[in-house]
Amino acid sequence: xxxxxxxxxxxxxxxxxxxxxxxxxxxxxxxxxxxxxxxxxxxxxxxxxxxxxxxxxxxxxxxxxxxxxxxxxxxxxxxxxxxxxxxxxxxxxxxxxxxxxxxxxxxxxxxxxxxxxxxxxxxxxxxxxxxxxxxxxxxxxxxxxxxxxxxxxxxxxxxxxxxxxxxxxxxxxxxxxxxxxxxxxxxxxxxxxxxxxxxxxxxxxxxxxxxxxxxxxxxxxxxxxxxxxxxxxxxxxxxxxxxxxxxxxxx
Ligand SMILES: NC(=O)c1ccc[n+]([C@@H]2O[C@H](COP(=O)([O-])OP(=O)(O)OC[C@H]3O[C@@H](n4cnc5c(N)ncnc54)[C@H](O)[C@@H]3O)[C@@H](O)[C@H]2O)c1
Numbered sequence: 001x002x003x004x005x006x007x008x009x010x011x012x013x014x015x016x017x018x019x020x021x022x023x024x025x026x027x028x029x030x031x032x033x034x035x036x037x038x039x040x041x042x043x044x045x046x047x048x049x050x051x052x053x054x055x056x057x058x059x060x061x062x063x064x065x066x067x068x069x070x071x072x073x074x075x076x077x078x079x080x081x082x083x084x085x086x087x088x089x090x091x092x093x094x095x096x097x098x099x100x101x102x103x104x105x106x107x108x109x110x111x112x113x114x115x116x117x118x119x120x121x122x123x124x125x126x127x128x129x130x131x132x133x134x135x136x137x138x139x140x141x142x143x144x145x146x147x148x149x150x151x152x153x154x155x156x157x158x159x160x161x162x163x164x165x166x167x168x169x170x171x172x173x174x175x176x177x178x179x180x181x182x183x184x185x186x187x188x189x190x191x192x193x194x195x196x197x198x199x200x201x202x203x204x205x206x207x208x209x210x211x212x213x214x215x216x217x218x219x220x221x222x223x224x225x226x227x228x229x230x231x232x233x234x235x236x237x238x239x240x241x242x243x244x245x246x247x248x249x250x251x
Contacts, residue, residue: 001232005030008082009229010074012064012121013091015042017190018140018218020049022088025222026229027055034058034081036073036091058082064091064117065109074124083132086229087125089118089162090140094192099153107154114158118165122180126173134177138228139166141184143244159184163240170238179237181228186244188216212245 009026013019015037023033027050035043035050040061050057058081062073078084092114095106118139129135141159148156162182169180187206189197196202197215207214224241227233242248 002230007031007085009086010034011088012036015046019090020046021218022225029226034060036060065112067120070120084125086136088138096151110154111158115161129178130176136229137180139182141182143186167238174237182240183224184240184242186247210245210247211250
């Protein structure tokens with residue numbers, strides 16, 4: 001039920017962090033996986049790491065915010081690697097500033113990278129999935145899609161939008177046998193969150209505020225991703241799975 005043999009997946013922003021770990025998780029479950037990041041130099045070490053573990057991956061370097069690059073990147077990938085069965089929209093960034101002082105460039109960059117990208121890559125991938133009779137799309141959201149923190153208003157708005165984009169894709173594409181769902185991670189230790197984990201005060205707040213009493217690891221997200229990428233979730237549509245050590249349900 002959770003076997004992904006014979007399936008082809010693309011994970012955006014998978015040169016490092018959560019994306020790379022999810023790519024490895026899908027590969028271990030049997031999928032052929034293509035890595036994506038801004039350029040080939042970011043993908044190469046990740047690809048080599050997976051190759052050493054016995055997983056031959058594809059590579060598609062493009063900026064997920066650039067509509068022409070997305071179209072060309074997916075055209076080439078589906079022609080030269082394989083048509084996509086599974087897409088994980090994972091690429092994302094932070095630009096922190098209080099809303100009263102946030103430059104509009106930082107607002108736009110974060111909305112483009114965390115939200116518009118899922119529309120662009122999802123739209124192009126779904127066209128092929130519709131023609132072939134089905135597929136899986138997994139949008140990586142965040143605990144901040146429901147619970148904002150000061151200084152990340154752009155990010156929270158983007159991730160909140162991504163929840164409704166997940167549901168909008170569901171109401172349009174579920175009839176084509178495409179299951180669109182999301183994963184909302186809590187605080188996961190990666191390069192993105194290193195500044196928080198290295199700040200003793202923030203680190204203590206995060207660990208103390210998480211019922212599980214620890215940071216999440218990227219590996220903690222693999223189970224949800226494989227579930228949502230597999231036949232096991234054939235009638236699961238428009239859902240958001242919070243993988244957050246219980247933070248969302250605790251006061
Ligand atoms: N780390 C956490 O605690 C956490 C929590 C909730 C949600 N998330 C989400 O998980 C996802 C991955 O986060 P991470 O912690 O692994 O971050 P990360 O910074 O370690 O990795 C993100 C990757 O995306 C790539 N990327 C950025 N912009 C891109 C673009 N325009 N085109 C293609 N690739 C691009 C980066 O080069 C990088 O390799 C993000 O969407 C993030 O918002 C992370």
